[in-house]
Amino acid sequence: MESQNLTGVSEFILLGVSEDPELQSLIFGLFLSMYLITVSGNLLILLAVSSDPHLHTPMYFFLSNLSLADIGFISTTVPKMLVNIQTQSKSITYVDCLTQMSFFFLFGFLDSLLLTVMAYDRLVAICYPLHYTVIMNPRLCGLVVLVSILFSILYSQVPISLLSQVTFCTDVEIPSFFCDLPQLFNLACSDTSTNIVLVYCICAIFGGVPVSGIIFSYMRIVSSILRVSSSEGKYKAFSTCGSHLSVVCLFYGTGFGVYLSSTVSSFAKKSVVASVLYTVVTPMLNPFIYSLRNRGIKNVLWRFLSITDKY
Template identity: 90%
Template sequence: MEPQNLTGVSEFILLGVSEDPELQSLLFGLFLSMYLITVSGNLLILLAVSSDPHLHTPMYFFLSNLSLADIGFVSTTVPKMLVNIQTQSKSITYVDCLTQMSFIFFFGCLDCLFLTVMAYDRLVAICYPLHYTVIMNPRLCGLLVLVSICICLFYSQVPISLLSQVTFCTDVEIPSFFCDLPQLFNLACSDTSTNIIVLYCICSIFGGVPASGIIYSYMRIVSSILRVSTSGGKYKAFSTCGSHLSVVCLFYGTGFGVYLSSTVSSFAKKSVVASVLYTVVTPMLNPFIYSLRNKDIKKAIWRFLCSRAKS
């Protein structure tokens, strides 16, 4: 019997990280712990930056916005998975699936653009140190964040527009723990070749242009650092970029792995692993990367915790 086309499919089935019943309790505890660590770590950075006047600078302003985006990013996928494990239900409605994908695109785009803005901030700080406060004024910083949000709001409409003409079959099982657009295209009964091409063209633009900006910024930064005469000066200049560069590599490395593995349906398990790294592990590690490598953040967090303990 040929599969029946369901134009108005009402729900999808999220297969999750593993279908083994014996692993569900372990997965619930693991992902709940990772979620709490991610939210707590990013909130701690937000509170430390907002409570310490010494951190009221453009660099930490953008870091705070990045932390907010990371909280939103991980909150889009993990809570739904935890609810599904707890209730032993794998279903997600069509509307909820579209909403989840829109938020994933929005917060993923925000992460991408905020990392680009932070690279520009480091470029100005290292290449034009005497003009840094003039160039990176509060008005420009606020404008950069506002423009990034507007761009991401437009980008978040991509999954809705691309799925509006797609017809699904009776098999609506998504081999992931969240609604992944490439995986949904693999489940479609209608021809999605054009949709896939459009998706990867749009993702290439929204991912490639910021990545090019980051690469250009670091080319200028490295060129300026190499002109520094003392080794101590070179180390001090590059140390201000180390945390950001680590986060950039982690974000783009795992993101590239997700969409590369999603194009090959036979590697579903590898795609799930890459998705976990991209949507859960990366936002969890960002606070540790910035706090462990940044003395100012560590001091601000310690002062904040001490003040809370005394009160």
């Protein structure tokens, strides 16, 4: 088959979640609902944190940034899919595909870094409670978020650099609803073994550091909690980590599912399901996890609801 350089590819074809025409209306309604719920839920968290002075703490500062990252994360994939369904088009231009991948890497890695920072925040709160306000001062918190954004921007250039020398055949159909690096490697006609090794090495380095940080933080947290004498004290200490730990397991569990399933072409359908869980369901569930398990957020949201009922 004749191959062509990436710069000669004008567009790719996104096959979406399902190619069944009868399911398109259902898929459109379902994903639009999940997108609106995700954006609304994360905006509510931002509103709650900004409106209540009691929530102006490092933990909620990082949670606000995580909400912004989740909004950006889901907005890189779902709106394009909704537009394609509405216009009955499956195409995405070469530039849009690379742009989508860059923002996908950016917000995905930013999510990972923020979860790591939040784990460290919990470590300081539990292991060094008397020094918490000194260690987690506003200047440090702002600097950490800024550095996380800069590293995420750097990481977002990975797909562009790795695809610069890849050639494709005439078949440019992506068996997903968004452009993803492993899927594009599967479509390549040229030898991508070196690129695949590079991408996994880069992901191992960039992804391994946050995961190691989270594991280290929770090892210290568990060790500190076990030294607490009363069972009530242990429960109270660990309950402050419950929401964060749930989000970490959901984020990394679905993320590993996406990239493990995408390496095997026979698991294309399973890869799409994993991608939906990772890119759509996880950002949607995060606000619910933090709202339902966090007394401060719940109190502010109930206050908003009571004010709304009066009017």
